[in-house]
Amino acid sequence: MSKSTILFIIFILIAIFIVGCATTFKLSPVIENYSGNNIEKLFFEGNEVAWVKSKDRDIMIYGIKTGGNIVLHVLFNNRSDKNINVIPESISVVGINEYDEKVSLKVYSAEEYLKKMRNTQMLALVLQATGNAMSSMNSGRSTTTTNTNTYVSGNVGGNSFYGTGNSTSTSTTYDPSKQAEINRRNQEQLERNAKQYRKQYAATKQGLLKKTTLFPNYYIEGNVMVKYERAMKYIVKIPFGNETFTLEFKPVMY
Numbered sequence: 215m216s217k218s219t220i221l222f223i224i225f226i227l228i229a230i231f232i233v234g235c236a237t238t239f240k241l242s243p244v245i246e247n248y249s250g251n252n253i254e255k256l257f258f259e260g261n262e263v264a265w266v267k268s269k270d271r272d273i274m275i276y277g278i279k280t281g282g283n284i285v286l287h288v289l290f291n292n293r294s295d296k297n298i299n300v301i302p303e304s305i306s307v308v309g310i311n312e313y314d315e316k317v318s319l320k321v322y323s324a325e326e327y328l329k330k331m332r333n334t335q336m337l338a339l340v341l342q343a344t345g346n347a348m349s350s351m352n353s354g355r356s357t358t359t360t361n362t363n364t365y366v367s368g369n370v371g372g373n374s375f376y377g378t379g380n381s382t383s384t385s386t387t388y389d390p391s392k393q394a395e396i397n398r399r400n401q402e403q404l405e406r407n408a409k410q411y412r413k414q415y416a417a418t419k420q421g422l423l424k425k426t427t428l429f430p431n432y433y434i435e436g437n438v439m440v441k442y443e444r445a446m447k448y449i450v451k452i453p454f455g456n457e458t459f460t461l462e463f464k465p466v467m468y
Contacts, residue, residue, distance in 0.1 A: 238279050238280075238467070239278070239279050239465040239466055239467045239468065240261065240262065240277065240278050240279075240465070240466050240468065241262075241276075241277030241278065241279075241284070241448065241463035241464070241465060241466070242262050242463060242464050242465075242466045243255050243262060243263075243264035243275075243461060243462070243463055244447070244462040244463065244464055245264070252266060252267050252268065253265065253266045253267070253461075256274075260468075261276060262276070262466075263275070263276045264276075264461055264463075266459045266461065268457055268459075270292075270293045270294035270295075271290070271291060271292055271293055271294060271298065271454055271455065271457065272291045272293070273288060273289060273290055273291070273452055273454060273459055274288070274289040274291075274435075275287070275288045275289075275450070275452070275461065276288075277448075277450075277463060279442055279465070282441070282442050283439050283440060283441060283442055284307070284319070284439075284440040284441075284442050284448075285437050285438075285439060285440075286305070286307075286437065286438040286439075286440060286450070287435065287436070287437050287438075288302070288305070288423060288435060288436070288437075288438055288452065289433060289434070289435035290428060290433060290434055290435070290454055291433040292428040292429065292430055292431065292432055292433065293430075293431065294430060294455075295430050296430065296455075297427050297428065297429055297430070298427070298428045298454065298455040299425070299426075299427050299428070299455070300423070300425065300426045300427075300428050300434060300454070301425050301453070302321075302323065302324070302422075302423040302424065302425070302436070302438045303321055303322065303323040303326075303438075304453045305321050305438055305450065305451065305452050305453070306318070306321065306450070306451045307319040307321060307440050307448055307449070307450050307451075308448065308449045309443045309444070309445025309447075309448050310445055310446060310447050310448075310449065311444065311445050311446055312446050317443050317445070319440050319441055319442070319443050319448075320440065320441035321438065321439075321440050321441075322438075322439045322440070322441070324419075324422040324423065324424045327418075327422065327439045328415070328418065328419055328422070331414075331415060331418060332415065335411040335414075335415065338407070338411075339404065339407065339408055339411070342403075342404055342407065343404060346397075346400035346401075346403075346404065421436055421437045422436055422437050422438075422439070423435070423436030423437060423438055424436070445465075446464070446465075447462060447463065447464045447465075448462070448463045448464075448465075449461070449462055449463075450462075450463060
């Protein structure tokens with residue numbers, strides 16, 4: 215098995231690992247507009263990968279939409295005899311709609327995306343804690359309302375009379391053990407969510423591609439997060455040292 219084949223298999227396995235269950239489309243590379251043998255479309259279990267090569271370097275890229283983002287999984291392979299700096303946020307993505315209008319998509323650095331993710335998670339936990347506090351305010355308290363009807367009759371001086379009346383009373387009881395149980399369940403749920411968020415954050419941080427100096431005969435790969443904008447096609451430009459690879463993708467629903 216060649217080194218290039220092994221590289222491709224490793225790339226695919228990691229790319230498949232990061233795909234979330236909320237995927238709505240994949241990016242299909244359009245290679246018909248390129249001449250020569252410098253680009254290939256590779257397939258693995260229905261997923262499409264663009265492999266672009268030059269004299270001494272190549273890239274692989276795999277794209278999906280998940281949630282409100284497009285995830286670009288990019289591999290940089292340095293076959294030259296010089297160091298090359300890889301700067302993921304220098305990648306540019308332009309969406310083109312059916313009216314041929316262009317929109318530049320936000321490409322996050324690893325630090326930007328992690329900060330955004332952390333803020334979103336913290337907001338969710340604060341809202342959950344606030345909801346828990348409101349729900350526990352009346353927990354342990356029970357209110358009982360009693361209606362009492364009174365009937366009166368009699369005879370005075372040979373005259374009979376009768377009458378009715380009613381009254382309402384309300385009583386409130388407090389059970390501290392019930393409130394403590396609800397507070398305990400709420401706290402446990404909050405801690406479970408916080409733990410889940412920490413795991414998601416750690417996994418995302420590990421998978422994101424960060425600024426790296428790539429030494430000769432080394433490669434690096436990871437995820438680049440792009441804010442989703444609807445488009446009929448996407449033009450992705452990937453600087454790699456003194457070269458820029460330009461690729462066209464179209465969204466494919468499934």
